[in-house]
Amino acid sequence: MLKTLTSRLFGGSCFLCRGGTQHILCDRCNADLPRLPPQLCPRCALASPEGATCGRCLARAPQFDATVAALGYAFPADALVHALKFRGDLALAPFLGALLLERLPALREVDCVIPVPLSRRGLRERGYNQAVEIARPLAAALRAPLELALCERVRDTAAQSELPWSERERNVRGAFAVKGPLGGAKVAVVDDVMTTGATLDEIAATLKRAGAERVVNWVLARTAPPD
Numbered sequence: 001m002l003k004t005l006t007s008r009l010f011g012g013s014c015f016l017c018r019g020g021t022q023h024i025l026c027d028r029c030n031a032d033l034p035r036l037p038p039q040l041c042p043r044c045a046l047a048s049p050e051g052a053t054c055g056r057c058l059a060r061a062p063q064f065d066a067t068v069a070a071l072g073y074a075f076p077a078d079a080l081v082h083a084l085k086f087r088g089d090l091a092l093a094p095f096l097g098a099l100l101l102e103r104l105p106a107l108r109e110v111d112c113v114i115p116v117p118l119s120r121r122g123l124r125e126r127g128y129n130q131a132v133e134i135a136r137p138l139a140a141a142l143r144a145p146l147e148l149a150l151c152e153r154v155r156d157t158a159a160q161s162e163l164p165w166s167e168r169e170r171n172v173r174g175a176f177a178v179k180g181p182l183g184g185a186k187v188a189v190v191d192d193v194m195t196t197g198a199t200l201d202e203i204a205a206t207l208k209r210a211g212a213e214r215v216v217n218w219v220l221a222r223t224a225p226p227d
């Protein structure tokens with residue numbers, strides 16, 4: 001079904017190079033994806049020798065408990081994220097979701113999957129939320145409920161990508177609200193790109209205040225903030 005949809009939307013050609021393929025990407029472009037190495041900090045998914053918790057997380061523990069990321073935010077991953085996020089190429093979402101699914105650890109059971117919410121205005125302007133589109137196939141594959149209304153963005157914030165690193169934390173403070181108690185739940189929060197982690201940290205703090213026991217981030221692409 002997915003194959004049919006894909007070839008109908010992309011005319012049987014690779015999304016990136018337009019070479020012939022029955023998949024979203026041809027084998028060559030697929031091999032070019034900047035998949036992250038296995039040695040990552042389990043908490044924040046930045047490179048870390050032997051996969052130990054990194055110095056940054058030791059110095060200041062984030063509110064989330066773990067992060068799984070599939071790709072580095074470099075070409076051509078950035079082009080795919082951009083197409084999904086700004087050009088409405090929603091047919092990319094199942095493919096990107098599958099890349100992330102491959103990376104999830106054996107212990108992946110969660111009580112619910114929460115995509116990072118957009119504000120009402122953001123959703124109205126874009127018409128869809130790319131995090132929801134990535135989360136949808138993940139939740140389906142794991143048979144976990146996809147919660148679209150449990151966590152809300154209650155304050156419109158400036159786009160994190162338009163702010164200097166140092167201002168991102170303050171920008172998202174108090175931006176989210178959780179409806180209803182989460183008594184002891186294990187929650188996965190899904191987003192397209194993680195950079196400073198400020199948004200995910202704020203969401204994790206909000207979910208934990210509502211009673212979540214464990215919050216893990218599942219992000220498609222990880223980019224490293226400067227030291």
Ligand SMILES: [Zn+2]
Pocket residue numbers: 014015016017018019025026027028029030
């Ligand atoms: Zn290609």
Ligand SMILES: [Zn+2]
Pocket residue numbers: 041042043044045046053054055056057058
């Ligand atoms: Zn870390």
